[in-house]
Amino acid sequence: MQLITILVVSFLGAGIVYLTGKFSGRVRDISAVLVSLAVVILVGLAYNQKIYTNFYSLPFLNLSLSLRLNYLSWFFAIIVAGIGFLSILFSLEYIKDYQGVGFYYFMMLFVNAGMLGIVLSADFLSFYIFWEMMSWGTYLLISYKGGKAVAAGLKYIIMSVAGSLAMLFAIVSLYASYGTLKFSSLASLLQIASPGYILFLLLMFVVGFGVKNAIWTLHTWLPDAHAEAVSPFSAVLTGVLVRMGMYGFLLIMYSIVGLSLLHKLGYGLLNFNYILCWIGAITIVIPTFTALLQNDSKRLLAWHGIGQGGYMVLGIGVATSLGIAGGILHTLNYAVCGALLFFVVGAIEHRTGGVRDLNELGGLIKRMPVTFIAGLAGISGLIGVPLTNSFVSKWMIYKTLIMENYPFLAFAAFIGTWGTILSVYKFLHNIFLGQLPEKYKDVKEVPLTMQIPMILLSLAIILFGILPGIPLKVISGIEKSFGVEPLSTTMFGMPKEIGELNLINILAVLLVAGIVVYLIFSLSAKSRRVNQDDNYAAGLFVPRGKYQYSARFYDQAYRIIGPYLHDVVDDFYYWLVGKSKSSFQIVRQIYTGNINTYALYILLFLTLLIFVKLGWGL
Amino acid sequence: MNKLKKELKSSFKGIRTGILEDNRLAVSAPKDAVLPILSFLKNKGYEHLSLISCVDWIEEKELELVYVITSYLQKNDEYADNERLHILLKTRISRENPEFKTLVPIFKNAEPYERELHELFGINFEGNKRLTPLLLERAYKIPPFRKDFNTREYVKEKFDKISFVEEKKNERA
Amino acid sequence: MDRGSIKKWLKAPGKMGQKYSFWVVYFCTGCGIIEIPPTITSRWDAERFGVIPVATPRQANLFLITGYVSVKTLRAIIRTYEQMPDPKYTVGFGSCPINGGMYWDSYNTIKHLDKYIPVDGWIAGCMPRPESIFIAVTHLWTMIDKGMATGYIKYREKYKNYRKNQEEALGKLEWPPLYPVGDKNE
Amino acid sequence: MIIKVISIIVLPLIALIIGFFFLGLSRKVIARIHRRYGPPISQPLIDVIKLINQESISHGKLFDMGVILSLAGSVILVLFIPFGGIAPLATSGDLLVIIYLMLLAPLGVALSGGEAANPNVSIGISRKMMLALGYEVPFLFSLLAVMTWYKTTSLVEVVKAQQSFLWAIFYLPLPAVAYFMILPAMLGIRPFDIVSAPQEIASGTAVEYGGRYLALTTIQHAFHIFIDIALFVNLFLGGGNLLTFFVKMLVVFLLGLFINAVFPRLRIDQAIKYCWKWPAILALVGLIIARII
Amino acid sequence: MRELELYFGPQHLGMVGNFSITLKVEGDQILEAHANPGWLHRGFEKLMEYRTWIQNFPLVCRINVIEPDSMEMVYAMAVEKLAKIEVPERANYIRAIVLELSRLASHLFGCWAYANMLGFDTVAQWAMYHRDLILDLFEQLTGARVYHIYICPGGVRRDLPEGFKEKALNTLHTIGGCIPDYDATFFNNRLFYERAKGIGKITREEAKELGVTGQILRATGINFDIRKVEPYAVYDKVDFEIPTREDGDAYSRVWIIRDEMIQSVHTIMQCLEKIPEGEVYKRVPNPFKWNIPKGETYVRVESSRGELGLYMVSNGKDKPYRVHFRTPSYPHGLLVLEKLLKNASIADVGNIMISLYVTAPEIDR
Incomplete structure (x- = not known):
């Protein structure tokens, strides 16, 4: 009963918010926040129950839409609800001076509801329905700002439609061969299916979910979509x-096809998992280093989104218990860090009048300290500094890669981390550090409703970094449901037999060392506070406004790496579009516009049919 | 040496030439003849402008501009006789409003010399785009290198008036 | 050279530390450029006494002004002096900072460096030898011991006169006064 | 349990003493190469004592916190590396944790330097990051080679495995040579001291550091020297008990020192190209060998 | 776009002497460089107009610190030309020895500055050590380390002290002997080749156009050396050749300095052998009331950095009427430096500047 209430509350909530929006803005805001809060509470309450309800059966295809809840769907549901609530809270102040605010809130809640639907659905039909709802809702929201955003939205929708068509193709073939679309029944039926058929199914689903999760060859829509969408x-x-693609991967690879079958696909090194790992590795390295070359802060973060997606795919591809746990945990970790960093960029945009170019900003730490701390927590989360959450997930992924004797994959992951460090420091330095320009002298801190989500997410980063046991308990539940032997984890790190990771010790030692160093620091001679103009300028006075090094920050590295990082895949797609446009041009000539040519076509077609019929007869 | 003297005398009128010592030829020319003479010499191979100097003849109320031209080495090994010849081209301009045309179109390296003379003698070279201050840190009423700027009074009235930061004699901190 | 006596180290570590690790910012105006390199290189090794050339005034505690000071350089010298952290000592090198030296009648050089920034020690001589720099360093040690090297304290107390002198010689200074000058027009 | 606590306190002190000894020794040896006497070995200690008593300027809260974070990061890192017999925290964090903890020190300096709002500092930081990107490639290859060879990620087991029979340098000569080639880049000494190039960008990240900030950065540099060389000795020379460990560190340090005294400073793009060419190829070949056997 | 103006200013460890360059920088590339001299300007030529001919004699060597003797030489030659004084043969030989010794010292100083700029302390220290040996020779000869006040109009102030010849010869042997060490550690060093090859490249036409002289010109292939073109002192009686290179970049300029050092060692040795006997100083009439006849002259000498010229005018009184030094660093520092720094990298600013051997006191006088 509970699952339907969740869906009903979220869908109807969106409608109510839209209606209240008609007459008064204040009420609309409050109701939006309340609806998303309610969804979070409802999902939180349904913690470890196993529910299976099928709520509507179709008259004609004897199929029924059904929902279910297990650890996997609960894990993703709580992330969706949480991030959805925080982004609604963030956009109260942010969206105030845009037009079409009512439409914006409606679409946000609608997309959230769609995602909840995907996660809770128990069969492919309802899964596909909610999937399409989410994709079209996202298209409308991406092109919400108009102008360049429409082109980005168009690019997004073309690729996601292609992906969902591949998925539809697989679902139809499943229905044709087995007659049912329920996950549980399909899992048992597929055991006896031929490996070739399973490989075909997996391929189709990988394309479908790969577009959404932006794995390397299908990633080109993401940078434009993120750069143009509202923060x-x-x-x-x-x-x-984007992590719905990850949910899809988990659903297909482990809950339906199952681990044992996966190993039988392909022979020796060329099996499905190994190729998936290599795709994940490439997805880590290339996008992270392209992020190094970006000058627009949102585009930089978008490229990092693709890069971190690579870690998740790599974690899952290794198909050991530690690897899967690492992949899932990284999904949660990146969800927290990525959302936080986009909130930070949104806050900066809100205060500096929509400036995103990294070469224009600087020195904002003096005016917006809270946003800076959130940014710092976000980037240390993204890098994986010890005592932050993605350190644990990255540690698990490296551990399995080395234990399973894949050193080159581990190297790709490590270099990805270093690429993140470089580009993410440039992000922080060009926005917050350095000389404060004249025009941002009186920039104030963001209002409270924008600060709360940032502070909450930063605390989440630190909390999960020190006590990884909380998410890992749920993940071990997920692994039990996959049939993989679960990971026994202590509250703050790994037990002896898996490896040595004891985060409480690291935290304790860091605190002690920090206190000792702070004592030495404060005991020595005092220091005089100085503003940014009293600086070393080789004996001369600092040229105001012209004393910030941020344009082309890693200039020499650009010259060495730059030429290799030209986005080959994007060019391939545009070349494809160009080719298809010219070929469709030829086809268009047929419609010449006057009637007799159409009559001639009909006549020709009839003769063709008769001829074929005769041929058939012989 | 005097072959060049005869050539100069024939092609330009109103110039007086004198020989200072073994290979220094002093040529004084009216104001407007200087640029043509210099481009004439440059085509003949004297392309090294060593120096632009200025002498302040205060009694005759005139500033004398001196251009020292010589030639680089044409061939690598042996030195033709005209390599050693220096031509000191002199011209007189009035002291009240010293005006002169710039030399940068002919000799590119004349720019810093003209900037310096502009600053130290107050000569205005129109056509030189970069007459920004080069050496001095502040503007002087009389350009400092002119004869009537007495540097000793300037020092007495400017620097000696500033008092020492006296320490009270008894308190030896 | 009481670097070895542990007793002194324990009694006054600050003073001893100042003495045996001078980090020099040398302002090589005029003649200084030729006598400083020999002192910091092989023949007269200044590093034996812990004297090391340092890039920025923030890290330095000894300020060596070597040679005559032109008006434009004075502005940079005052800027560098004010950027140095506090227990700082200055040494005038050569006769030109003392009283104008060879260029006593030049319109562009200042005559007495002492009017603009406090100077703790002087090294006389028109191009003093590297050994005289070491003599100055040893004198500075004894002055620090006796607490006579108090240029920076004098600068802080009498900053008003110094600032007046500086503005008189240089005209308007772009940077605000280091210590509160407190007069009306500020 | 008490031994663990004592060793947690004692090891950083040992590391500090060894670090200062190496700093003083390096200045003495380089001075002797320059045909001069050079400062006493205890000069770094005198410098730190002076710097602590010297006032300084600060550009804000982050300016102080960054330096403290970088020193704390280095102190922790020392605890994870087994030194001779003492290995206090080596059981609660393995080689992967060490690689990630190595990140704290430069990040701390980068944050506090950025706050100093001086372009020289920003150029120094961007050079430090690029140099790190340069030397990480061979460094990671050699670490991975050791890990795949001994099939473990924990440093203690690697050291134990080397006790029984030959040192790792005989099994994995190429990664060891690669690691040694990039040691000056990790320590930031002569051929690669692009980060704090006094002649080009007025001592890079330390432009605005005054008294106590410089003291903390010198101590951090001392720890950093200890960490890099101890890691090398543990990985490839099988660190024995206290004395032999120290002797091995001394040998490695002096070899590195002699190399760096006779080289001019590289430009940053040359440094990156160098690090990606020879050391990376050697380490990669070593890794492939370790992977196949 | 946040533009950056970086000062390579007066107080900078990479700056030899007080000279400031304002660099407009983007990323690691310099878009535009403006040299702004004037930090060491003391109106030298104005001061010389207030002093008599002999009073100027100790003043004139203090213009440029790195090579004072060529200043004294050029002033002495100008005065001798105006007053028509003949210099005895032995004085010419001693003058040549002193000039070549000071050229050697100034080149070693150049090696210190250049090696220091590349961060190469070992060779810098050695070069400074050998330079000190030469300064000891000067101390024995003239009584002072740097400002010797030795070449006066009319000859040389004192004769060679006894034992100077042997001491000079063994100093030269030690320096000559160390050249292979310098080659091994610095000149043939692969990293020096990497850092200096192709940096600060100037073609022959550009050099001629900008009035460049000295080893920058010789690095582009023209062997223009005033000691050969207009031999003064005894340079016509001593045989030495002029090292030149083809491609005009920092690498070839530094190599020319090295070859010139070897050449000066040979010339000094030849001079020490061939020095004749005779008196050293031609008595000048009463120095306080010495009126030089009216006239003007332009004299030039090959200093270690290029053509050092002096244009002097006297109006018959006891004080020079107008003096103007043509110093070699003037075009190098203001024109060539700004042209070569355009789109160079930040790390090469000191590298280019010191390879052009720009010294600040010469530009400002």
């Missing part, structure tokens, strides 16, 4: 919506 929505987009 709160791009937080949802990168944190959660």
Whole structure:
């Protein structure tokens, strides 16, 4: 009963918010927040229950839409609800001076509801329905700002439609061969299916979910979509919506096809998992280093979204218990860090009048300290500094890669981390550090409703970094449901037999060392506070306004790496579009516009039919 | 040496030439003849402008501009006789409003010399785009290198008036 | 050279530390450029006494002004002096900072460096030898011991006169006064 | 349990003493190469004592916190590396944790330097990051080679495995040579001291550091020297008990020192190209060998 | 776009002497460089107009610190030309020895500055050590380390002290002997080749156009050396050749300095052998009331950085009427430096500047 209430509350909530929006803005805002809060509470309450309800049966195809809840769906549901609530809270102040605010809130809640639907659905039909709802809702929200955003939205929708068509093709073939679309029944039926058929199914689903999760060859829509979408929505987009692809991967590879079958696909090194790992590795390296070359802060974060997606795919591809746990945990970790960083960029945009170019900003730490701390927590989360959450997930992924004797994959992951460090420091330095320009002298801190989501997410990063046991308990539940032997984890790290990771010790030692160093620091001679103009300028006075090094920050590295990082895949797609346009041009000539040519076509077609019929007869 | 003297005398009128010592030829020319003479010499191979100097003849109320031209080495090994010849081209301009045309179109390296003379003698070279201050840190009423700027009074009235930061004699901190 | 006596180290570590690790910012105006390199290189090794050339005034505690000070350089010298952290000592090198030296009648050089920034020690001589720099360093040690090297304290107390002198010689200074000058027009 | 606590306190002190000894020794040896006497070995200690008593300027809260974070990061890192017999925290964090903890120190300096709002500092930081990107490639290859060879990620087991029979340098000569080639880049000494190039960008990240900030950065540099060389000795030379460990570290440090005294400073793009060419190829070949056997 | 103006200013460890360059920088590339001299300007030529001919004699060597003797030489030659004084043969030989010794010292100083700029302390220290040996020779000869006040109009102030010849010869042997060490550690060093090859490249036409002289010109292939073109002192009686290179970049300029050092060692040795006997100083009439006849002259000498010229005018009184030094660093520092720094990298600013051997006191006088 409970699952339907969740869906009903979220869908109707969206409608109510839209209606209240008609007459008064204040009420609309409050109701939006309340609806998303309610959804979070409802999902939180349905913690470890196993529910299976099928709520509507179709008259004609004897199929029934059904929902179910297990650890996997609960894990993703809580992330969707949480990030959705925080982004609504963030956009109260952010969206105030845009037009069409009512439409914006409606679409945000609608997309959230769609995502909840995907996660809770128990059969492919309802899964596909909610999937399409989410995709079209996202298209409308991406092109919400108009102008360049429409082109980005168009690019997004073309690729996601292609992906969902591949998925539809697989679902139809499943229905044709087995007659049922329920996950549980399909899992048992597929055991006896031929490996070739399973490989075909997996391929189709990988394309479908790969577009959404932006794996390397299918990633080109993501940078434009994130750069043009409204910041709160791009937080949802990168944190959660893109991770539906990850949910799909888990669903297909482990709950339906199952681990044992996966190993039988392909022979020796060329099996499905190994190729998936290599795709994940490439997805880590290339996008992270392209992020190094970006000058627009949102585009930089978008490329990082793709890069971190690579970690998740790599974690899952290794198909050991530690690897899967690492992949899932990284999904949660990146959802938190990515959303936080997009909130930070949104806050900066809100205060500096929509400036995103990294070469224009600087020195904002003096005016917006809270946003800076959130940014710092976000980037240390993204890098994986010890005592932050993605350190644990990255540690697990490296551990399995080395234990399973894949050193080159581990190297790709490590270099990805270093690429993140470089580009993410440039992000922080060009926005917050350095000389404060004249025009941002009186920039104030963001209002409270924008600060709360940032502070909450930063605390989440630190909390999960120190006590990884909380998410890992749920993940071990998920692994039990996959049939993989679960990971026994202590509250703050790994037990002896898996490896040595004891985060409480690291935290304790860091605190002690920090206190000792702070004592030495404060005991020595005092220091005089100085503003940014009293600086070393080789004996001369600092040229105001012209003393910030941020344009082309890693200039020499650009010259060495730059030429290799030209986005080959994007060019291939545009070349494809160009080719198809010219070929469709030829086809268009047929419609010449006057009637007799159409009559001639009909006549020709009839003769063709007769001829074929005769041929058939012989 | 005097072959060049005869050539100069024939092609330009109103110039007086004198020989200072073994290979220094002093040529004084009216104001407007200087640029043509210099481009004439440059085509003949004297393309090294060593120096632009200025002498302040205060009694005759005139500033004398001196251009020292010589030639680089044409061939690598042996030195033709005209390599050693220096031509000191002199011209007189009035002291009240010293005006002169710039030399940069002919000799590119004349720019810093003209900037310096502009600053130290107050000569205005129109056509030189970069007459920004080069050496001095502040503007002087009389350009400092002119004869009537007495540097000793300037020092007495400017620097000696500034008092020492006296320490009270008894308190030896 | 009481670097070895542990007793002194324990009694006054600050003073001893200042003495045996001078980090020099040398302002090589005029003649200084030729006598400083020999002192910091092989023949007269200044590093034996812990004297090391340092890039920025923030890290330095000894300020060596070597040679005559032109008006434009004075502005940079005052800027560098004010950027140095507090227990700082200055040494005038050569006769030109003392009283104008060879260029006593030049319109562009200042005559007495002492009017603009406090100077703790002087090294006389028109191009003093590297050994005289070491003599100055040893004198500075004894002055620090006796607490006579108080240029920076004098600068802080009498900043008003110094600032007046500086503005008189240089005209308007772009940077605000280091210590509160407190007069009306500020 | 008490031994663990004592060793947690004692090891950083040992590391500090060894670090200062190496700093003083390096200045003495380089001075002797320059045909001069050079400062006493205890000069770094005198410098730190002076710097602590010297006032300084600060550009804000982050300016102080960054330096403290970087020193704390280095102190922790020392605890994870087994030194001779003492290995206090080596059981609660393995080689992967060490690689990630190595990140704290430069990040701390980068944050506090950025706050100093001086372009020289920003150029120094961007050079430090690019140099790190340069030397990480061979560094990671050699670490992975050791890990795949001994099939473990924990440093203690690697050291134990080397006790029984030959050192790792005989099994994995190429990664060891690669690691040694990039040691000056990790320590930031002569051929690669692009980060704090006094002649080009006025001592890079330390432009605005005054008294106590410089003291903390010198101590951090001392720890950093200890960490890099101890890691090398543990990985490839099988660190024995206290004395032999120290002797091995001394040998490695002096070899590195002699190399760096006779080289001019590289430009940053040359440094990156160098790090990606020879050391990376050697380490990669070593890794492939370790992977196949 | 946040533009950056970086000062390579007066107080900078990479700056030899007080000279400031304002660099407009983007990323690691310099878009535009403006040299702004004037930090060491003391109106030298104005001061010389207030002093008599002999009073100027100790003043004139203090213009440029790195090579004072060529200043004294050029002033002495100008005065001798105006007053028509003949210099005895032995004085010419001693003058040549002193000039070549000071050229050697100034080149070693150049090696210190250049090696220091590349961060190469070992060779810098050695170069400074050998330079000190030469300064000891000067101390024995003239009584002072740097400002010797030795070449006066009319000859040389004192004769060679006894034992100077042997001491000079063994100093030269030690320096000559160390050249292979320098080659091994610095000149043939692969990293020096990487850092200096192709940096600060100037073609022959550009050099001629900008009035460049000295080893920058010789690095582009023209062997223009005033000691050969207009031999003064005894340079016509001593045989030495002029090292030149083809491609005009920092690498070839530094190599020319190295070859010139070897050449000066040979010339000094030849001079020490061939020095004749005779008196050293031609008595000048009463120095306080010495009126030089009216006239003007332009004299030039090959200093270690290029053509050092002096244009002097006297109006018959006891004080020079107008003096103007043509110093070699003037075009190098203001024109060539700004042209070569355009789109160079930040790390090469000191590299280019010191390879052009720009010294600040010469530009400002």
